[in-house]
Amino acid sequence: MGSGYNGSIFWASSFQLDRTEENTMISIKNYYKYTWQWITAEKPACTMNIIHGNEAIQPFVVSIPGGRFWGAYGGAVITPNHKIIEDISIEPGLFEINFNFQSFKNKYPPIPRYYHENVALLQASYGFNYFHLMFDIAARLDLLRRSKIPIQRYVTNHLLPIQDELLSLLGIPKEQRIEVTPNLIIQAKELVAPSYTGSSLGIVPKWACHFLRNELLLNRKVEKLAGYERIYISRDLASHRKVINEKEVMDFLTSLGFKFILLEHEPIVRKIQIFHSANVVIAPHGAGLTNLLFCSPGTKVIE
Template identity: 45%
Template sequence: MRSIFDKSAPPKDLYYSAKQWIHTCFDNPEELQPFYKECPIENIPFQPIFRKQKMGWPQLVKPRPHYIVIMPKGRVWGGNGAVVSPDNKLIWDASHEIMRKPREHSIFSQSKLPPVTFIPENLAVLTHMEGYSYYFWMFDVLARIELLRRNGIQSDRYVLASMTRAFQEETLMKLGVSREKRIICDNLTHIQGLELIVTPLVADTGMTPKWACDFLREEFLQKTGIKPSQDFKRIYISRADAKRRHVKNEQEVMGFLKNNGFACLLLDGLSVAEQAQIFFSAEMIIAPHGAALTNLVFSKPGTKVIELFSPRWVRHTYWWISQHGDLDYDRLVCGGPILPITPSAPLPEILHALEADITVDMRKLKKKLRSAGIS
């Protein structure tokens, strides 16, 4: 595809998906076939989470479909790794910026893009603006490596957003993605590949597919040969070192739990292997809603889970993972009835809900523990 525009000029329009772009380019299914692959949706029965209580965020009825697009002469721009089509339009579902609407993407506010560098290789785009978050890294970056593998798609190198966390390096090396196979985006990035391999995010809706859970468990638990430890049968995961969503009465919570045989832990700084062992060892897990619960993929079937929420931010993310792993999941919404918030709410309201602290109702927590056979 020959360019007929100035590559320093930022896009002025977008495709909502790479799928929309590919169907715009090809009408004939036979012509489309080398550039597009639809991935089958897992047939997972959907059941309401709690019939009498609403979640605080809309739920999808089923996971959305995954697909893979081969984009000749596609481009990647900026530190977040936005994908730009050969006809100079943003591909939103491969470039989305959290808390922004599609036409608010930062690329549209640029007056000029950096000079483009052509790379004569097939580049798989695995960028995510919050790839530093453990959940998004495991389920929306690493899972896309597996999605390509499962569908027989090979790439010369992988395009990734900034890597600042030890778990990023640990997991890529475990998967055989050496530093030589990576292109790391920064604010001056503007590259054009011989072909871009583009797929939308896997689990940003919170509905993680079962195959992604199985993949993480196999690669980082089973292949590693991790053994359970007697030190972590009952665990409480603290968010004291997080920037938001703290448990305000955590000292009271931890004092009570320690008296009932719980280890109270901070996970930041631990390797993925260490976190996998902790969750694989646990018979009961209590934790406030947060990325540490990504590690539920490593838990044994039947493990009891109590997730703590503020009424402002109640999500289905880790319930969904628990269903895939046959875990005994429960939740405790603290501080009153759920106050639903939707994606269409004003941004300050969403951020306030996202960051809201949690005050645990000790009476309700003790009741749930008694129900689980713990006094």
């Protein structure tokens, strides 16, 4: 495969920009953007060489006439002239800032299955993780909707029950999904790719939070649960980062009226309801705290 483009904007700039005929390059003005957003944060005192930034990336949606998607090595977006677009492709290495896509070097995808439809990409690395499922997959649906590009199918991760539940809640039925496998190679009439939120690099933009809260909580008019005003979120079923004296902690918290919660046992709609009901949340750091999105204003959180 040939050398790639560092970003979608570089691919766009290398083509005609005014779309004078059908199925040529879309205009730069069709990068549907939010404004830049700044995260208020001071540089921490620590020994790490890489510090997360305080600037959220400027999101966009790019539509590639005749674009291809190859599911190998995480997933690559390939232009009609056989080049990878880096900022909307995936390469193994979650916390890397600069990718080189060596996995694809000197490799060529097989003949693609063609879809005479608009196909949007909603797959992501670590989509099995609740945090990344919300911010790297679900939140990007907001960009697609704001672009007003009609979408007939969506490329999604190989679906676990929780992923299936979330996509169904967001109005994407099974018959519209194309699940990623290493051997998947498709070509679409228009391959539509929303940018990533930046959450894998520690940045969570406000627009993504607002979209998820509106779609999953406010628009569904979720009612609060009695008895869940004070909750403790356990990591007892996690593979690491457990609280070693959790029994003693829970004995104390129970005396203060806290309820012990294992989120792994709860469907998404129930998770939302539990956090929406809470006045106080105590938890060790973990993906379960993504559900703070659904808390009421004024909720106290001890992490």
